[in-house]
Amino acid sequence: MAVPGSKSVTARALFLAAAADGATVLRRPLVSDDTEGFAEALTALGYGVEREPEAWTVHGRPQGPAHPQADVYCRDAATTARFLPALAAAGTGTYRFDASAQMRRRPVGPLGDALRALGVDLTYEDADGHLPLTVRAGGIKGGTVDLDASLSSQFLTALLLAGPLMAEGLRIRVTGIVSVPYVEITLAMMRRFGVEVIREADGFTVPPGGYTATDYPIEPDASTASYFFAAAALTGRTATVPGLGADALQGDLAFVDVLRRMGAEVQVGADATTVTGTGRLSGLTVNMRDISDTMPTLAAIAPFADGPVRIEDVYNTRVKECDRLEACAQNLRRQGIDVATGRDWIEIRPGTPVPAEIACHGDHRIAMSFSVAALRTPGTTLDDPGCVKKTFPGFHGFFASVREQWGV
Numbered sequence: 001m002a003v004p005g006s007k008s009v010t011a012r013a014l015f016l017a018a019a020a021d022g023a024t025v026l027r028r029p030l031v032s033d034d035t036e037g038f039a040e041a042l043t044a045l046g047y048g049v050e051r052e053p054e055a056w057t058v059h060g061r062p063q064g065p066a067h068p069q070a071d072v073y074c075r076d077a078a079t080t081a082r083f084l085p086a087l088a089a090a091g092t093g094t095y096r097f098d099a100s101a102q103m104r105r106r107p108v109g110p111l112g113d114a115l116r117a118l119g120v121d122l123t124y125e126d127a128d129g130h131l132p133l134t135v136r137a138g139g140i141k142g143g144t145v146d147l148d149a150s151l152s153s154q155f156l157t158a159l160l161l162a163g164p165l166m167a168e169g170l171r172i173r174v175t176g177i178v179s180v181p182y183v184e185i186t187l188a189m190m191r192r193f194g195v196e197v198i199r200e201a202d203g204f205t206v207p208p209g210g211y212t213a214t215d216y217p218i219e220p221d222a223s224t225a226s227y228f229f230a231a232a233a234l235t236g237r238t239a240t241v242p243g244l245g246a247d248a249l250q251g252d253l254a255f256v257d258v259l260r261r262m263g264a265e266v267q268v269g270a271d272a273t274t275v276t277g278t279g280r281l282s283g284l285t286v287n288m289r290d291i292s293d294t295m296p297t298l299a300a301i302a303p304f305a306d307g308p309v310r311i312e313d314v315y316n317t318r319v320k321e322c323d324r325l326e327a328c329a330q331n332l333r334r335q336g337i338d339v340a341t342g343r344d345w346i347e348i349r350p351g352t353p354v355p356a357e358i359a360c361h362g363d364h365r366i367a368m369s370f371s372v373a374a375l376r377t378p379g380t381t382l383d384d385p386g387c388v389k390k391t392f393p394g395f396h397g398f399f400a401s402v403r404e405q406w407g408v
């Protein structure tokens with residue numbers, strides 16, 4: 001099944017293309033609220049972006065945004081809200097970033113602190129460490145900066161991506177980190193645009209010199225694929241996602257290892273991944289710090305396992321589109337399931353969910369995860385089905401066609 005392109009790869013490719021010397025073509029980008037918002041934010045800053053359905057062309061400006069002043073709306077997207085202030089800060093002008101109420105609640109403080117430490121004039125309008133914020137940019141000389149990325153790796157990605165645009169490059173000492181595989185995506189993609197980051201024991205050194213434009217094919221989204229892999233494991237069917245194989249950049253493909261431990265049959269080939277449900281779904285304890293976007297996928301199907309499912313080390317899921325630990329617990333309880341949560345974990349006991357209305361909290365992953373679980377709980381409804389637009393506007397139609405094909 002052809003799942004849409006990766007959100008994380010599309011956002012990085014847009015940043016890198018905007019910063020590069022020359023024109024870059026992104027092939028099969030994700031077309032969704034997050035990535036369309038990212039592209040529109042680039043346009044607001046004065047970058048040339050042309051969007052055809054299968055290819056987006058970005059005209060790079062190594063010197064920074066064309067407009068000396070801009071108001072940038074980041075919608076619900078943390079990639080936009082965290083990556084683009086770093087891009088703008090390396091240019092020259094006054095740039096204000098705002099976002100939806102949901103994104104305004106999410107933290108950007110550690111990134112703001114690091115940019116300030118590099119000499120950027122950055123001010124918050126309302127709450128410290130939250131959008132709206134304004135950057136009065138006059139280029140960044142670079143140097144050494146400390147960063148705590150234990151709430152979000154996106155702070156580190158933003159600085160890494162902006163590093164080559166700084167006159168002297170950038171050394172980042174990392175004092176805390178989550179979602180490490182996303183940093184690997186960043187480093188691999190920077191290499192594709194001509195920049196080799198040096199790894200050090202305590203962080204990274206990014207050389208100055210800028211990026212070179214390229215032709216960039218976007219791989220399918222591994223977090224989105226998790227819904228179809230989970231659905232196969234839950235119903236004894238087979239889901240194959242082409243374009244996501246052993247060479248995939250995205251760490252979230254490791255969700256299939258969780259399904260394998262639970263009893264599903266998994267094959268990761270050179271250019272495709274296949275999951276087949278076996279009728280067995282075992283309970284387990286799993287650390288999801290590296291792949292926490294797939295925590296709701298697992299939590300939603302967990303009641304169908306033959307023993308408790310305990311998901312650990314996922315504190316930062318509390319600062320995503322919603323508090324995902326509590327949202328999962330709330331919805332599972334509505335379905336009559338016994339759940340416990342702690343600061344950074346959730347434990348779900350086996351049970352037979354009863355139909356309920358799922359409270360999505362405007363979170364695409366809650367909506368898609370509980371749609372998967374609904375395969376075995378007819379009568380489940382969502383209070384906000386439209387919130388899937390953040391990463392997969394066509395999810396419900398696509399999922400219905402998969403169900404029809406599988407006869408479930």
Ligand SMILES: O=C(O)C1=C[C@@H](OP(=O)(O)O)[C@@H](O)[C@H](O)C1
Pocket residue numbers: 007008009011079151152153154157178179182292293316
């Ligand atoms: O860099 C990225 O593209 C992302 C990093 C992760 O965020 P955190 O680092 O905040 O966990 C992930 O949850 C998000 O969906 C996308």
Ligand SMILES: C=C(OP(=O)(O)O)C(=O)O
Pocket residue numbers: 076077078079293320321365391
């Ligand atoms: C956490 C997510 O998004 P964002 O990029 O806004 O952090 C997500 O897509 O699950």
